[in-house]
Amino acid sequence: MKGGFIMKRDEKKRNMSRQIIIATALGILLGLIFKDKLLFLRFIGDIFLRLIQMSIVLLVLGHIIEAVGSINPGKVGKLGAMTFAIFMISSVLASTWGVFMGLVFSPGSGVDISAMSDVRAVEAASMGSLTETIVSFVPTNVVGSMANNTIIHVLLFGMFFGIAAAYVADAQGNTRLLEMTSLFNKTIVKMISGIMVIAPAAICVIMATTIGQLGLQIMVPLARYLGVYALATLIFLIVWQIVVCVFCRVGFVQLTKNMGRMSLVALATTSSAITLPTAMEDSIEKLGIGRRITNLVLPLGMSLNSNGAAMHMAITIITIKQIYNVHYGAGHLFYIVALTTLASLANAVVPGAGLVSLTMVIPAMGLPMESIVLFAGVDWFVGMLRTILNVNADVFSALLVAEVEGEIDHSVFNSAH
Numbered sequence: 001m002k003g004g005f006i007m008k009r010d011e012k013k014r015n016m017s018r019q020i021i022i023a024t025a026l027g028i029l030l031g032l033i034f035k036d037k038l039l040f041l042r043f044i045g046d047i048f049l050r051l052i053q054m055s056i057v058l059l060v061l062g063h064i065i066e067a068v069g070s071i072n073p074g075k076v077g078k079l080g081a082m083t084f085a086i087f088m089i090s091s092v093l094a095s096t097w098g099v100f101m102g103l104v105f106s107p108g109s110g111v112d113i114s115a116m117s118d119v120r121a122v123e124a125a126s127m128g129s130l131t132e133t134i135v136s137f138v139p140t141n142v143v144g145s146m147a148n149n150t151i152i153h154v155l156l157f158g159m160f161f162g163i164a165a166a167y168v169a170d171a172q173g174n175t176r177l178l179e180m181t182s183l184f185n186k187t188i189v190k191m192i193s194g195i196m197v198i199a200p201a202a203i204c205v206i207m208a209t210t211i212g213q214l215g216l217q218i219m220v221p222l223a224r225y226l227g228v229y230a231l232a233t234l235i236f237l238i239v240w241q242i243v244v245c246v247f248c249r250v251g252f253v254q255l256t257k258n259m260g261r262m263s264l265v266a267l268a269t270t271s272s273a274i275t276l277p278t279a280m281e282d283s284i285e286k287l288g289i290g291r292r293i294t295n296l297v298l299p300l301g302m303s304l305n306s307n308g309a310a311m312h313m314a315i316t317i318i319t320i321k322q323i324y325n326v327h328y329g330a331g332h333l334f335y336i337v338a339l340t341t342l343a344s345l346a347n348a349v350v351p352g353a354g355l356v357s358l359t360m361v362i363p364a365m366g367l368p369m370e371s372i373v374l375f376a377g378v379d380w381f382v383g384m385l386r387t388i389l390n391v392n393a394d395v396f397s398a399l400l401v402a403e404v405e406g407e408i409d410h411s412v413f414n415s416a417h
Contacts, residue, residue, distance in 0.1 A: 016196060017270075017380040020355075023200035024207050024377030028219070031211025038212055041205045048202030049359075049369045051195045055188055056359050057146050061158045062185040063346040067303040068162025069178045073170055082404065083297050086397045087305040088341070094236060094389070095340045098311035099333055101232040102318025107224035109322045111217055133331040137338060151364045152335070155342035192356060199355075199376075206373040218323075218374065225319045226378050232315060233308070233385045237392060240307075244396045248403040250413055258286040258413065259395060266391040270383035272302050275391050289398050290407030297401055301394030303345075308389030310344040312354065312382060313361050320362065320371045332365070339364060354379045354386065 030038065071080055102108075137152055139145045145153035169175045210218060245252045262279040269275060280298050283289045317336055321328060328336075343360045358372045375382070402408045 016199065017383065019200040020203055020376050021380060023204040027204040027207025028211050028216075028377075030204070030208040032216070034208070034212060036209075036212045038205070038208050042209050045202045045206035045209070045370065045373065048195070048198055049372075052192065052356065052359050053149075053363065053369060055192050055195070056356075057149060057151070057154055059185075059188050059192065059356075060151060060343070060346045060360055061146070061154050062181055062188060064155055064158030064342075065162040065165060066178065066181050066185055067345055068159050069165040069169070069181065070303065071166050071300070073166055079293075079296065079401065079405070080300075083300060083397065083401055084304065086400055087301065090240070090307050090393055090397065091305065091310045091341045091344055092337060094307035094393075095310040095314040095337045095344075097236050098229075098232060098314030098340070099318055099336055101228055102315045102322075103333075105224070105228045105231075106322055107228045107315075108221045108319035111214075111221055111323055113214060113218065113323060133334055136335075149363060151360050152339050152342065155339075155346065159342070159345070196356075203373050203376045206370055207376070210370075210374065221319060221323055222374060222378055225315070225375070226381060228319075229312070229315055229382060230385055232311060233389050236307070236311065237389060240393060240396050244399050248399050248408060250399075250408075250410070254414065255287075258282065259392065262391060262395070263388055266388040267384050270380065270387045272387055272390050272394075275387070276302055279391055279395055283395055283398055285412070287395070287399065288409035288412030289402045290405070290409075293398055293402045293405060293407050297398040298394050301397055302390075305394050305397060306344040306390050307393040308386035309357060310340050311389065312386045313340040313343060313357060316358060316375060317361060317365050317367070320367050320374075321365070323374075324367060324371065326367065328365075336361075336365065354383055 071084070073080070137156055139150070139153035139157060142153060142157040145157070165177055165181075169178055241252060241255060244250070245255060259282065262275055262282050265278045266272070266275045276298060280294050283294045283298065284291055314336055317340070339361055343357065346357075346360065355372055355376060358375070359369065362372055363369055399408065
């Protein structure tokens with residue numbers, strides 16, 4: 001029953017992606033034909049963006065608490081701590097790599113549309129020296145942070161609350177708080193799914209008015225962005241795999257072959273949830289990872305280890321800041337890494353999830369909300385890259401944990417076809 005629900009949910013996500021691609025193409029066509037005559041319809045797009053944004057703080061808080069709170073400290077212990085450490089380190093590295101690739105290749109350069117939007121300065125809390133930036137991550141009043149939409153404060157509070165909830169649930173054997181949080185999250189996701197019904201129409205309007213004002217020149221950064229993101233993903237996956245091969249003493253080519261099926265499923269479905277059964281089966285039967293490690297690390301990784309999401313958000317922020325000609329100092333770049341790493345823990349499976357996740361971080365960096373819609377037309381292709389990195393990184397993490405625990409059967413690994 002649960003598997004059928006996941007399949008149905010992801011089919012809705014694919015249908016939404018197709019509708020958004022069609023809406024983007026139609027919006028470009030209408031913009032070229034009618035130029036700026038459609039500007040009076042812009043309010044439709046503005047209402048849609050506000051409807052999404054009004055739910056984001058609660059979405060982030062609830063999903064962070066549920067994801068972190070689901071870790072049972074009494075049962076997981078050292079193994080869970082090691083797994084979580086690998087998840088966090090790899091996500092930080094993925095985010096940092098996304099920032100680096102964005103700065104080196106500058107996919108958003110060459111088009112300055114800052115005059116079209118109200119690009120505000122990044123909140124003062126994210127400015128200053130490195131120590132000041134680190135201190136600014138800690139809220140003094142989380143309710144005030146929620147009111148001011150300071151997402152990084154909400155993320156940090158949610159992590160601490162989730163950890164505390166996990167310990168209380170383990171000590172008292174009472175999981176009602178986490179069950180209520182899960183129900184609350186399902187309600188918020190249902191609400192956002194309802195709002196996303198109007199996404200194709202809103203995106204069509206925003207694209208039409210943007211193209212009407214700027215012409216096709218705005219599409220050039222998007223093509224470069226997709227190419228840079230693909231290159232960044234490929235290099236990161238190769239380096240990740242080399243590290244695993246050296247540490248676990250396995251062959252690079254053999255590992256590629258053994259992970260081939262799960263990688264293809266991830267690319268085809270753009271869904272970590274659908275890919276999970278295949279990844280678990282192949283991890284045991286082709287990679288030789290112990291069942292105990294597989295059953296812990298891979299399901300946990302689907303919630304807590306999103307290297308692809310962290311890199312996606314980081315490189316998109318850099319691209320948008322270049323399109324709008326916004327200057328970021330070293331403190332801001334550090335802030336981006338921390339923000340996107342924590343935000344990657346709060347991924348919600350909703351139609352148009354890539355666009356929804358960007359609404360968490362784009363306003364936090366002082367960038368216009370409407371800039372997110374510019375990326376709607378390439379979100380399906382970005383989703384393929386994001387998913388394969390998420391899935392493969394989970395398996396790489398499982399291999400590292402299994403090697404430390406001595407639970408890799410090399411005879412199974414080397415005999416797999």
